[in-house]
Amino acid sequence: MNLILLSVSYFLASVLFVLGLSGLTKPKTARRGVGLAGVGMLLAVLATLLHQDIITYQWIIIGLIVGTLIGIPMGLWIPMTKMPERIALSHAFGGLAVALVGIAKYWSHLHVDGELSKFFMGAIGFEVVLGSLTFTGSLMAFGKLQGVISGKPMTFKGQNQFNFLIVVSSLVLLVYLVFHPHLSTAFFVMACLGFCLGIFLVLPIGGADMPVVICLLNSYAGLAAAAAGFALDNNVLIICGALDGGSGFLLAMLMSRAMNRSFRNVLFGAFGGEVGGDQVATQNKPILQFAPEDVMEYLQGSSSVVIVPGYGMAVAQAQHAVRELHELLEKNGTEVRYAIHPVAGRMPGHMNVLLAEANIPYEKLIEMDEINPDLPKVDACIVLGANDVVNPSARDDPKSSIYGMPIINADAARMVFVVKRSMASGFAGIDNPLFYKDNTRMVFGDAKAVLQNIVSKLKEAA
Incomplete structure (x- = not known):
């Protein structure tokens, strides 16, 4: 597939994503909106698979089969009462996929191409950090919703300062890698900090605040996908990720407002735990x-x-x-x-x-x-x-x-x-x-x- 046809396919897919999102704003058009977005995703996937840069399809076909075998039972058999848990798992898999793509792309450029531009390294860094924290944060949310982990806020002394230290350390390593991209140890430490950040960000949030948390995780996943789009030079990923990230962030704002709460209070207030009547x-x-x-x-x-x-x-x-x-x-x-x-x-x-x-x-x-x-x-x-x-x-x-x-x-x-x-x-x-x-x-x-x-x-x- 030549670049012009690829660009046209991506443009049409992007239009379908926007129309799909618009359709989801009303119950009567929601089903049509889901269908349009699905067709857009199918078009984007087919255009990517037919691109000349793809040499072998073996692992791609295996991935499609495995994903289909997991996705169809999840869609058909998971009851509606478990929908929050299913959404949290979907966010986790999406975040992990983005993080793994970023790690693979970094390793490929480091050992095959040998060149890493500052912009490319910055995009890869954001992609990996956001993807990894989305993965572990979503797994924590799933655990709290499923009852595997206590739904009450779990705190310890100096927790907010500890989280702030992880964020600052991740950003410092990211900036350092932009100027010294060949230091792979710093890259993998940064990725590990991202995984840790996802755990400790969701740990103090109670089960009743999960609507806002799920919106935020959705936003993180979208921003990670947009960063992946910049790293892979893929316009449809940038557009799709921006739509996902923006809508998730806006929804989180609306949910917080409905609770008369601020983001800071939700994320750091250790509020939202179920408290027994004797307490x-x-x-x-x-x-x-x-x-x-x-x-x-x-x-x-x-x-x-x-x-x-x-x-x-x-x-x-x-x-x-x-x-x-x-x-x-x-x-x-x-x-x-x-x-x-x-x-x-x-x-x-x-x-x-x-x-x-x-x-x-x-x-x-x-x-x-x-x-x-x-x-x-x-x-x-x-x-x-x-x-x-x-x-x-x-x-x-x-x-x-x-x-x-x-x-x-x-x-x-x-x-x-x-x-x-x-x-x-x-x-x-x-x-x-x-x-x-x-x-x-x-x-x-x-x-x-x-x-x-x-x-x-x-x-x-x-």
Whole structure:
């Protein structure tokens, strides 16, 4: 394939990537967006494989086969409830691939070509550092999400200073290599520091902050790919990496804003850990408790219901039970909607993905700012495993650690049913005044079991 045809192919692939990203902004066009981006990637891969610089296809074919054998089962068999973990693994593999390409390219130029320009060395250095920290950081995120590693923040004295030292050391080695590229020992020390940095950056971040972390790791992977594009003189990698890095960074900013948190607070604040109720200074106030049959009786007379899904729904895998309740209530003439908080769950759009997997119509999923004005007119609000995203302290208490964080005003509804396993706090480790309000009824138990109980009672009463 000549260079003109290659350039045209890369240009068309880039256009398809942009159109695909644009399609993902709306639910109705999301499927088309994924398809366009997939066609763009296929075009870019085929154009690269047909380029004259490729001499042998043996290892490429082996790689394609291995990747396909791993990718297809992951796509088909991993349940939607494990989507955050799958995304973290995908980021890890992407980061590792970029880092290995950078190392191979450096070694090839060092021992075969013998020449390394300052610009090339700088691009390779950024590629390897960002790729390696994305790999280990994503594996740490996967471990926390999967429960292999504790989801609580893991800190030690002087941790931020230690991380800063790793960053500075990596940059110093990178600058040194730009002017002395033949010192391979410095290069591999820099790569090792990148791997270490990924571990220690994610270590102090709690499980509840994973949506922001996943966005940042996505951004790092994109920037690493863009750096690889400069090193390989590949325009489509530069464009694709820039799109990935920019969108990931922007999404991380939006997620942080939705939590009323700064990047610095997320990355270095050791916040976001799940804290048990015995570790929290809970208010010694009585609560009003309902059994599932009591909830069923109230719902039978309700004309409008809003469901607020949270991480507890994901843990209990209760989305299909939610769908059953939804259908029964609608048959009874009740309007059912879902209030979606942008940081509910463990990844961006976590609740949207789970509810979509249960075939709940997307138009029933309402954003926080849109649903809040309607809540005072709602007969019942069912809070499923959500905590801090419905905590009135964020709105009313200037002394609260989450004050200023936008929340779903569940307490404004005429009646609130909070489905939880216990009175344990959320990731902020503070008490929730919602639990003690006169219009709140606590329903203790596993979200899935509670909903199934309510559904069975509704069926019996029908």
